[in-house]
Amino acid sequence: MKTNRRQLMKGALALSALSMASPGRAKAAETTSVTVIGGGLSGLNSALMLKDAGYDVIVLEASDRVGGRVYTADGVETRPEYGASQIGKSYARTISLCERFNLKLIPEHRKLMAMSNYVNGQWVKSTDWEHSEVNKTVGDERKIPPALLSSKILTGLNPLKSLTDWLDPQFSDYDISIYDLFKQHGVSEEAIRLASATTDIHTASALGLLQEKNRGLFDLAFTKDVQEAVDRPYGYGNGKGMSEGLALINNIEGGCSRLPEAMAAALGDSVRTGKMVRKINMSKTGAEVTCMDGSRFKSDYVISALPFSTLQYVSVFPDLQGKQAEGVFKLDYVDTSRAFGIIEEPFWEEDGFEPSFFSDETVQMFWALEKRPDEDKPRFMVVFTDAAASRIDQYSKQKALAVMEAEINRIRPATKGKLRFLDMYGWKNNPMIQGCRHMYSPGQINRFAREIVKPHYRLHFAGEHTRRNDFGMESALESGERAAFEIISLG
Ligand SMILES: Cc1cc2nc3c(=O)[nH]c(=O)nc-3n(C[C@H](O)[C@H](O)[C@H](O)COP(=O)(O)OP(=O)(O)OC[C@H]3O[C@@H](n4cnc5c(N)ncnc54)[C@H](O)[C@@H]3O)c2cc1C
Numbered sequence: 001m002k003t004n005r006r007q008l009m010k011g012a013l014a015l016s017a018l019s020m021a022s023p024g025r026a027k028a029a030e031t032t033s034v035t036v037i038g039g040g041l042s043g044l045n046s047a048l049m050l051k052d053a054g055y056d057v058i059v060l061e062a063s064d065r066v067g068g069r070v071y072t073a074d075g076v077e078t079r080p081e082y083g084a085s086q087i088g089k090s091y092a093r094t095i096s097l098c099e100r101f102n103l104k105l106i107p108e109h110r111k112l113m114a115m116s117n118y119v120n121g122q123w124v125k126s127t128d129w130e131h132s133e134v135n136k137t138v139g140d141e142r143k144i145p146p147a148l149l150s151s152k153i154l155t156g157l158n159p160l161k162s163l164t165d166w167l168d169p170q171f172s173d174y175d176i177s178i179y180d181l182f183k184q185h186g187v188s189e190e191a192i193r194l195a196s197a198t199t200d201i202h203t204a205s206a207l208g209l210l211q212e213k214n215r216g217l218f219d220l221a222f223t224k225d226v227q228e229a230v231d232r233p234y235g236y237g238n239g240k241g242m243s244e245g246l247a248l249i250n251n252i253e254g255g256c257s258r259l260p261e262a263m264a265a266a267l268g269d270s271v272r273t274g275k276m277v278r279k280i281n282m283s284k285t286g287a288e289v290t291c292m293d294g295s296r297f298k299s300d301y302v303i304s305a306l307p308f309s310t311l312q313y314v315s316v317f318p319d320l321q322g323k324q325a326e327g328v329f330k331l332d333y334v335d336t337s338r339a340f341g342i343i344e345e346p347f348w349e350e351d352g353f354e355p356s357f358f359s360d361e362t363v364q365m366f367w368a369l370e371k372r373p374d375e376d377k378p379r380f381m382v383v384f385t386d387a388a389a390s391r392i393d394q395y396s397k398q399k400a401l402a403v404m405e406a407e408i409n410r411i412r413p414a415t416k417g418k419l420r421f422l423d424m425y426g427w428k429n430n431p432m433i434q435g436c437r438h439m440y441s442p443g444q445i446n447r448f449a450r451e452i453v454k455p456h457y458r459l460h461f462a463g464e465h466t467r468r469n470d471f472g473m474e475s476a477l478e479s480g481e482r483a484a485f486e487i488i489s490l491g
Helices: 005-021 041-052 092-100 126-131 139-143 146-156 169-174 178-184 189-195 206-223 258-270 322-330 386-392 397-411 444-449 472-488
Strands: 034-037 057-060 105-107 115-119 122-124 250-252 277-282 287-291 296-299 301-304 315-317 332-334 336-343 356-359 365-369 379-385 419-426 437-439 459-461
Touching (some): 034 041, 041 258, 092 472, 115 146, 146 178, 146 189, 146 206, 169 206, 169 444, 178 189, 178 206, 287 301, 301 472, 336 386, 379 386
Parallel strands (some): 115 356
Antiparallel strands (some): 277 287, 332 437
């Protein structure tokens, strides 16, 4: 008897119903050319480049949204950015993607008001800091605001010239702690103490941070035609004549998340959210990726765009080896935690100190932010980095906000009743990322930084921690591009 098309369809449906109904049966694997794991900027960029080159791709993202460390809090009043927002003038890939997806770049809307200091229990205006008795730093250090000490001293000691110098063995002596580097160069005890308020001076490799300083200087080369000279929060000095940071910052209109969302939209149903990968198995002929929900994806190649902080929970077969395994299991991730709110009344008119402040106590930095054109009140951010961020993130959000508010009120009584806290976000508490960024410990660049990007069988590596030239969002895109090129070049 000849089987017609309808009977065939019925048979197929019955079979698939049977396979869904039978306990213990594995779900059928989907097949594609490349499986990309991680839907942050790096993974999305790899996928877009591969799709543009004619490859079938699937992106598996564990959380229910794309973007990872790009995260606009759309549901919160003032729509703060939990993660990245600032786009430097030399961010060629980021700017080009914004053009491709018709996203408008607007001037930075997080303009930091001048910063006073609360040091050793006393208030000092920024204009008085250099000659104040409270300032116990020495020589030229005295001119540096305490919040910038770590960054500015590092910039002054930076021997790197080209963007990849940090990987050149001739600079390997700089792969020591910031503390040791500062001691070698006679930095005063008080400058080291104040620097340690904003930077993990004992556990971070100086060479890793010098790479970022160098990238900041590169950005500055793009300011030749820029007339504006202002302080900006991310990297602080971003105007003409400043020595570091991003040259002239832009934001994306409507929030930074619009970029990964547009990239994901261009990839259509290739992007699967809610897919937490637990296993990558590779053979001579291909790879199979398995998610926590049992779904499986077969492909020729796999790109891991996961931070190493979470890749280390994924089973990889054949096992990662040698220095690459050491990198995946040992690379450290540091925290950033930020609270957001509204300044109901200009408290600085009461006590006469500048609105923003640095303190060497519980609250590291309070940023008062100028009003945006559409706002009638200034906003604020309370910013914690590194160990200070990990400390505050040990509390629940509610408790952390209460501690912060009480502490700000204690050291600066004029703020009482004038701050309205809206929200906070600590990146160590994001289980899919577990930190704001990677941070090489002393000696780790020499041990494994050169090796961690090398493909492992059919597995290629992307993510900001695998950067070679860039930093921030641009480094995530750079890494995604490199991994895509590696696969395309295999033919
Ligand atoms: C507070 C903060 C401020 C920043 N500010 C700036 C700035 O102003 N300018 C700038 O240029 N850069 C900034 N950055 C840096 C920038 O956000 C990052 O460099 C970049 O977004 C990293 O992208 P990524 O793709 O490498 O990683 P991620 O964005 O972390 O993406 C990794 C993805 O993998 C997913 N994932 C994890 N585990 C699994 C799993 N098992 N299976 C599937 N998926 C998984 C995660 O959910 C995540 O979406 C900031 C970052 C932070 C945290």
